[in-house]
Amino acid sequence: MQNIANGRAKMILSEGDEHAEEKVDEVVNQFLKDVKEDMLETKGWPINLSTYVVSKAALNAYSRIWATKFPNFQFDVEEGAKGPVALALTPVGGPSGLFFDRMEMSSF
Incomplete structure (x- = not known):
């Protein structure tokens, strides 16, 4: 998360609530829109390895959300x-x- 300067994205990808999945989807879709419009730096997204950094943060956010939703589903x-x-x-x-x-x- 240290590589993401976009405050809203950082907050959503770091925290969870009852609408967390939809919010993570919104962040990812906004990132994709900003990529297409060549607005990464302007919108506070990482420049180096941006797709990796954002996709990894989103995957981690989804993992936390699902761990909360399904606490009995565990792998050791x-x-x-x-x-x-x-x-x-x-x-x-x-x-x-x-x-x-x-x-x-x-x-x-």
Whole structure:
């Protein structure tokens, strides 16, 4: 969040309320509009890696919102690490450029 100078966006992406998802959507849509209009710097968006910074902040905001909405839906570290570790240990020549969902090849 330190790279986002846009005060409204920073506040919405940092906090949550009952309308949080809609507000995050509004921030993302405003960012996309400002990109198209070449207004990033004027509107207080990061200049370097702007799409990465804003998308990461939005993803983190959605994660916090969903964690609040669904407190019983949890992954522990061991469960969350299974897929990335399995992919990291894939031998040379193994699957590449594919999408995996819970350790299974999947379509997008």
